[in-house]
Amino acid sequence: MKRRASTIVTDFLVLGSGVAGLQAALNLAQGGQVLILNKGKGPQGSSPYAQGGVAVAMGGQKDQEAHYQDTLKAGAGMCHEEAVKILVTEGPQRIKELIAWGAQFDRKGGQFLYAKEASHSQARVLRAKGDTTGEEIVKTLLRQSKQHPNIKLLNHHFILDLMIRDGICLGALALNERTGQWLPVLAKATILATGGTGQIYLRTTNPEVATGDGIAMAYRAGAFLEDMEFVQFHPTALCVTHAPAFLLTEALRGEGAILRNKRGEAFMKRYHPAKDLAPRDAVSRAIWAEMQADHQPHAYLDMTHLDKTYLIKRFPMIYKTCLSYGLDFTREPIPVSPAAHFMIGGVKTDLDGAATLQGLFAVGEVACTQVHGANRLGSNSLLEGLVFGVRVGKAARRFAARHYKKAGIPGDSLTLDLTEPPDLDLSEDQILEIQRKIKQTLWEKVGVVRSERLLREAITVLTSYHHRLAGCYPSRQIMETLNMATVAMLISTAALNRKGSVGVHFRSDYPKSHGRNWQAHKTLVSGPWRPLTSRRHPPDIGQDCRYKSLLLSAGSLYKWWCVPSLLLDIFYNI
Ligand SMILES: Cc1cc2nc3c(=O)[nH]c(=O)nc-3n(C[C@H](O)[C@H](O)[C@H](O)COP(=O)(O)OP(=O)(O)OC[C@H]3O[C@@H](n4cnc5c(N)ncnc54)[C@H](O)[C@@H]3O)c2cc1C
Numbered sequence: 001m002k003r004r005a006s007t008i009v010t011d012f013l014v015l016g017s018g019v020a021g022l023q024a025a026l027n028l029a030q031g032g033q034v035l036i037l038n039k040g041k042g043p044q045g046s047s048p049y050a051q052g053g054v055a056v057a058m059g060g061q062k063d064q065e066a067h068y069q070d071t072l073k074a075g076a077g078m079c080h081e082e083a084v085k086i087l088v089t090e091g092p093q094r095i096k097e098l099i100a101w102g103a104q105f106d107r108k109g110g111q112f113l114y115a116k117e118a119s120h121s122q123a124r125v126l127r128a129k130g131d132t133t134g135e136e137i138v139k140t141l142l143r144q145s146k147q148h149p150n151i152k153l154l155n156h157h158f159i160l161d162l163m164i165r166d167g168i169c170l171g172a173l174a175l176n177e178r179t180g181q182w183l184p185v186l187a188k189a190t191i192l193a194t195g196g197t198g199q200i201y202l203r204t205t206n207p208e209v210a211t212g213d214g215i216a217m218a219y220r221a222g223a224f225l226e227d228m229e230f231v232q233f234h235p236t237a238l239c240v241t242h243a244p245a246f247l248l249t250e251a252l253r254g255e256g257a258i259l260r261n262k263r264g265e266a267f268m269k270r271y272h273p274a275k276d277l278a279p280r281d282a283v284s285r286a287i288w289a290e291m292q293a294d295h296q297p298h299a300y301l302d303m304t305h306l307d308k309t310y311l312i313k314r315f316p317m318i319y320k321t322c323l324s325y326g327l328d329f330t331r332e333p334i335p336v337s338p339a340a341h342f343m344i345g346g347v348k349t350d351l352d353g354a355a356t357l358q359g360l361f362a363v364g365e366v367a368c369t370q371v372h373g374a375n376r377l378g379s380n381s382l383l384e385g386l387v388f389g390v391r392v393g394k395a396a397r398r399f400a401a402r403h404y405k406k407a408g409i410p411g412d413s414l415t416l417d418l419t420e421p422p423d424l425d426l427s428e429d430q431i432l433e434i435q436r437k438i439k440q441t442l443w444e445k446v447g448v449v450r451s452e453r454l455l456r457e458a459i460t461v462l463t464s465y466h467h468r469l470a471g472c473y474p475s476r477q478i479m480e481t482l483n484m485a486t487v488a489m490l491i492s493t494a495a496l497n498r499k500g501s502v503g504v505h506f507r508s509d510y511p512k513s514h515g516r517n518w519q520a521h522k523t524l525v526s527g528p529w530r531p532l533t534s535r536r537h538p539p540d541i542g543q544d545c546r547y548k549s550l551l552l553s554a555g556s557l558y559k560w561w562c563v564p565s566l567l568l569d570i571f572y573n574i
Helices: 019-028 061-074 081-100 133-147 213-221 280-294 308-314 316-324 381-403 428-445 452-469 476-497 554-560 565-573
Strands: 002-006 008-015 034-037 151-154 157-165 168-176 182-192 231-238 258-260 299-302 334-343 346-348 360-362 415-419 521-524 549-551
Touching: 008 019, 008 168, 008 381, 019 034, 019 133, 019 182, 019 381, 034 182, 061 081, 081 133, 081 381, 133 151, 133 381, 157 182, 157 213, 157 476, 182 213, 182 381, 213 346, 213 360, 213 476, 231 280, 258 280, 280 299, 280 334, 308 316, 360 381, 428 452, 428 476, 452 476, 476 521
Parallel strands: 008 034, 008 182, 034 151, 182 360, 521 549
Antiparallel strands: 002 415, 157 168, 168 182, 231 334, 258 299, 299 334
């Protein structure tokens, strides 16, 4: 069956409307028309949920040096040093711009109030209304975007896949969720800002939209992915039956909250010299170990010894949410356990957000500049979106001006013939069951503690689900589930491939960093239908000469490749 679909043409296409996408759009708008496409009804990614705040060194060079050192230390020797330098030095200017656009950060007597969080050597985390910083930043960027004549934002448009011709990204294929129509969008540059992948885990702090779509579609398109084994678990998410894994920010421990086990012991002193303020990976593993030892589904976060009035004022949203589950943190310890929180790896980019396919850029949580190394310093992620959002905007404008100097976007007058794949639908219940199995598999076998046996078991299970999804009609739900399965396999493969422990990646069979090249970053690439070679796309795109990359052979992932094949044919036929 054939279906005709006319195209939309724009200068710049931004996929996702979180902090990173909106910030990029505002910069891109200086160079042409920007179309932002977003699945669902609005910015429902992680950005509006960010509670702790945004880390920034506003006090000049000495402050920036301290922020730089803290980020490198948390990153366990694997940060791209230049990327970190950019983050800490360009960050203050981005915050000043936000304030000029009307963002309100908490102050006392006219001075900013900075919070101190785990692994930060000083108080440098700016916050808004206590614990709603992400919401304030998104609101500000959204307001600016809506006022800009060059920016158009369309919600309810789910991106199915990127459109590639001759190794160049020409835009993306969207599904209008309301009408069911496919909408090919052609653009001079396409910016992936689709956020994280937390939904592939049973326990996650991430919202429902975090299904890893951007990483999966970049992989299908042949872009390089990097550091996929590095998934950060937040140590303290609420653990109550039938409640989501609501995040209890590190700032609580910054204010003096203490982790306790079933017996009431403050156990962190046995695990790390920094006790409750140890890095996230260390705290997550410690809680995990206590849970295993006590055969308990959680540990406890105790704030009952702290000033009640101050706590309620400082964390109003958290207080209200806990109360809604019948828990008053001023009176009783709160049950907590780790939950998947942040995807450190992702679409490999250079320091300007350029992916390894021309015309494709990535920014925010979907991207991997190596700025977080093997473990992200808390509250650096909002700043990453703000800083690299501007850089990606500038780089994409430069690319468009250079690449499309003489000719316009190819195919801008084309009407595409879209061949629909066979209609092998799974029922809603079957899809939900597959999602549940993927989440459970990842949680049990590719979680806080990993081993070769568990990872191999996970890959076997995930492969079978991937095959079942292949060939189904690409609805939003099917594609999200397929994307989850793809990303789950990529994480498992990368985790199996890293024989050693570093940062957030812990292997019980290799508990130490391993081998001479333990700091090497690992790259994954697809290749069965359009083989890439390291010659055409040299992996060494970083500016850091110490940068190393391991290219998995294209064939090693071939057997898992089973995206609806007719969809891929579209891209050849544009
Ligand atoms: C509970 C929580 C608390 C956090 N607290 C902090 C904090 O205090 N400080 C900090 O720095 N970081 C924090 N983080 C991390 C931080 O919020 C995120 O890493 C960051 O906001 C990611 O921004 P983003 O723009 O890359 O993605 P997101 O904000 O997740 O936005 C992604 C967008 O892409 C859209 N999208 C995805 N797939 C598709 C598709 N196929 N088609 C169309 N649209 C699509 C989504 O709808 C969404 O709008 C927190 C995260 C969580 C979950």
